[in-house]
Amino acid sequence: NAGVMQNPRHLVRRRGQEARLRCSPMKGHSHVYWYRQLPEEGLKFMVYLQKENIIDESGMPKERFSAEFPKEGPSILRIQQVVRGDSAAYFCASSARGQLAGNEQFFGPGTRLTVL
Amino acid sequence: QKEVEQNSGPLSVPEGAIASLNCTYSDRGSQSFFWYRQYSGKSPELIMFIYSNGDKEDGRFTAQLNKASQYVSLLIRDSQPSDSATYLCAVNPPGGFKTIFGAGTRLFVKA
Numbered sequence: 438n439a440g441v442m443q444n445p446r447h448l449v450r451r452r453g454q455e456a457r458l459r460c461s462p463m464k465g466h467s468h469v470y471w472y473r474q475l476p477e478e479g480l481k482f483m484v485y486l487q488k489e490n491i492i493d494e495s496g497m498p499k500e501r502f503s504a505e506f507p508k509e510g511p512s513i514l515r516i517q518q519v520v521r522g523d524s525a526a527y528f529c530a531s532s533a534r535g536q537l538a539g540n541e542q543f544f545g546p547g548t549r550l551t552v553l
Numbered sequence: 554q555k556e557v558e559q560n561s562g563p564l565s566v567p568e569g570a571i572a573s574l575n576c577t578y579s580d581r582g583s584q585s586f587f588w589y590r591q592y593s594g595k596s597p598e599l600i601m602f603i604y605s606n607g608d609k610e611d612g613r614f615t616a617q618l619n620k621a622s623q624y625v626s627l628l629i630r631d632s633q634p635s636d637s638a639t640y641l642c643a644v645n646p647p648g649g650f651k652t653i654f655g656a657g658t659r660l661f662v663k664a
Contacts (some may be wrong), residue, residue: 470652478656479645479654479655480641480654481654482651482652482654485609485650492650493650495651496651520620523563528596530597535650539643540651541587541602541608542587544596544597544598544599546595546596
C-alpha cells in the first residue's frame with residue numbers, strides 16, 4: 438500500500454539548527470501540499486508544489502522556511518535556524534489532481550518536530 | 554472573520570444517534586469542500602468530498618452543501634464510539650491553490 442510517506446516521524450533539534458523534512462507522495466500523485474499543525478489547532482496551509490515548481494507558497498513564513506519538489510526524489514521542507522515556535526506537527530499531503538479539478542488530498546503520518 | 558469556521562465542541566452524542574457537524578465558509582466563490590477525520594496524534598483521513606449543492610451519501614456519512622448559505626455539513630448516522638475524533642472541514646477558495654482548514658469539531662460518541 439503505497440500511501441504518502443514522511444520521514445522522519447519524530448525530529449528533535451536545538452535552537453539554531455536546521456530541520457529537513459521529507460515527503461514521498463502516493464504513487465501517481467504529482468501534487469504535494471505541506472501543512473503545519475500546532476497542538477489543539479487546525480491545519481495551516483504552508484505551500485503547494487508540483488514537480489519542480491512551487492505553485493503557491495502564500496502560507497510559508499518569509500524567512501527560514503523553504504520547500505522543493507525535485508524531478509527525482511521526495512519533496513523537502515527545510516527550516517533553517519529553528520526556534521522553539523517551530524515545534525509542531527508537519528503534515529504532507531498529495532493529490533492526483535490540482536485544485537481546479539478537485540484535489541482530494543491524502544495525508545502522510547506527519548513529522549513531529551521538537552525544538553529544544 | 555475566519556475563512557472556515559467550525560464549532561470546536563466537544564459534541565457529545567450517544568451511540569446509535571445521528572451526529573451533525575457544521576461548517577461555514579467566507580468566500581462565496583469556493584468550489585470544493587472536504588471533510589476529514591483526525592484521531593488524536595494521527596494524521597487527517599479524508600471521509601467525504603462534495604462539489605455540488607445538495608446531499609452526497611457514502612455509507613453512514615452524508616455531506617450537505619448549500620452554497621447560497623455558504624454552509625457545509627456532515628451527518629454521521631448510527632454513531633459509533635470509534636467515530637470519536639476531531640472532524641475537519643476544508644475548503645478550496647477561488648483564485649488560488651491552497652486548501653483552507655477549519656479548526657475542527659471534536660466529536661465524542663458515548664457507548
